[in-house]
Amino acid sequence: MKPLRLLALALAAGLTTASAASAVSMLDWNMAPIWNPGDLVHTYSFPTDSVDVTIRVSATGSGTGTFTSWNGFPPETFPCTSLMTPYRDGSPAPSTYPSHRFGTKLDLGVVFDPGASNNRSVLIRINFTNLGTGELGPAKAVSTLKFEISDIDWSGNGTDCVTGLAQGFRQDQVVITANSGAVNPALTAAAPGTATFTISPANTATAILNQASNTDDNGTVMVNFGASMVTDVLITYNEAAYNLNTNNNPGYRGIGLLGLTMFPVELMEFSIE
Numbered sequence: 001m002k003p004l005r006l007l008a009l010a011l012a013a014g015l016t017t018a019s020a021a022s023a024v025s026m027l028d029w030n031m032a033p034i035w036n037p038g039d040l041v042h043t044y045s046f047p048t049d050s051v052d053v054t055i056r057v058s059a060t061g062s063g064t065g066t067f068t069s070w071n072g073f074p075p076e077t078f079p080c081t082s083l084m085t086p087y088r089d090g091s092p093a094p095s096t097y098p099s100h101r102f103g104t105k106l107d108l109g110v111v112f113d114p115g116a117s118n119n120r121s122v123l124i125r126i127n128f129t130n131l132g133t134g135e136l137g138p139a140k141a142v143s144t145l146k147f148e149i150s151d152i153d154w155s156g157n158g159t160d161c162v163t164g165l166a167q168g169f170r171q172d173q174v175v176i177t178a179n180s181g182a183v184n185p186a187l188t189a190a191a192p193g194t195a196t197f198t199i200s201p202a203n204t205a206t207a208i209l210n211q212a213s214n215t216d217d218n219g220t221v222m223v224n225f226g227a228s229m230v231t232d233v234l235i236t237y238n239e240a241a242y243n244l245n246t247n248n249n250p251g252y253r254g255i256g257l258l259g260l261t262m263f264p265v266e267l268m269e270f271s272i273e
Contacts, residue, residue: 035108037094038067038084043134051142054127054135055258057086057110061121065114069252085111089256102256103150103190103217110237111254122237124257128230139231145185149174149235150220150256152205153196153212170253172197172207173240176223178230185228190220197221206240220259 035042041056059065068082083096090106091099102109114120129137155170176185184203189195196210196219205221212219237255 035086035088037087037097039086040067041135045131047131049142050131051140052129052131052134052137054125054129055108056125056127056135058123058125059112059114059120060123061119063114063120065112065120067111068113069111069254085109085254086257090259098214101151101214102254103148103212103214103220103259105148105150105217105220105256105259107148107150107256107259109254109256111252112237113252114239119239124235124237126233126235128232141229141231143225143227143229145178145223145225145228145230145233147223148190148220148256148259149176149205149223150190150217150259151212151214152207152221152255153219154207154209155211155253168242170242171240172219172253172255173204173238174221174255175204175236175238176233177203178225178228178233180232181234183225183228183230185223185225188222188224190217190222194218 040058041054043052043054045052057067059067067085069085087094087097087109088106089097089100089102089109093099100106110122110124112120112122127135128140128142129135130140152172152174154172176187177183178185187199187203187205189197189199194216196212197205197207199205199221207219210218235257237253239253
């Protein structure tokens with residue numbers, strides 16, 4: 001019987017082969033096609049694996065919230081200038097954007113300013129479909145899906161560059177499911193001894209009273225679906241809590257996405273007698 005190759009996808013740079021038997025498709029955030037700052041959706045095609053991958057970013061509810069990072073990145077100053085997100089977070093970044101704000105890996109930076117609507121969640125959907133069919137094509141199952149979400153922490157107090165008032169604290173939370181909620185991944189901390197979050201329940205990471213640095217991975221959670229066959233993933237990015245202080249608009253929150261390679265799996269040749 002011929003070897004059976006399970007489909008997979010690499011969502012980061014630095015990997016050229018997974019085994020002596022086959023090459024790996026690779027999405028390198030440093031190379032074309034580039035995710036332009038402010039884009040909310042892109043589809044990437046991987047001919048080797050006969051799969052399209054669509055990443056879409058949106059927000060729940062309605063209100064004044066935007067995917068805008070005021071003054072780019074802290075510290076904020078008055079008056080405001082703005083940078084659009086999602087954006088490619090890593091080196092080399094566009095000249096107006098920082099390098100590696102979210103952990104040490106090259107990833108997709110998603111920053112959301114909910115305005116006064118503090119109960120709004122950010123949704124990141126990843127769909128796997130047949131090659132060439134795009135976001136709405138027939139679902140295509142992949143296995144051994146594994147990726148990072150970085151900078152899950154409790155944001156520090158700052159100054160709102162719109163009002164000049166003190167910003168409140170924000171407590172990040174991410175909830176990850178697949179196959180329309182039927183499958184959950186295993187979550188582990190990239191830096192277990194110094195993680196800025198707890199994992200409970202098993203598919204949820206919630207920040208504790210610590211902040212992650214852009215020079216470490218203390219705020220990074222590893223998302224691993226193992227042998228589960230996955231057709232779609234939903235990452236829900238919430239505020240688990242916040243403290244407004246004297247300001248009704250406590251500023252923005254942000255995470256980094258998909259900054260780790262997912263390896264394909266090959267089953268060894270076997271026979272049935």
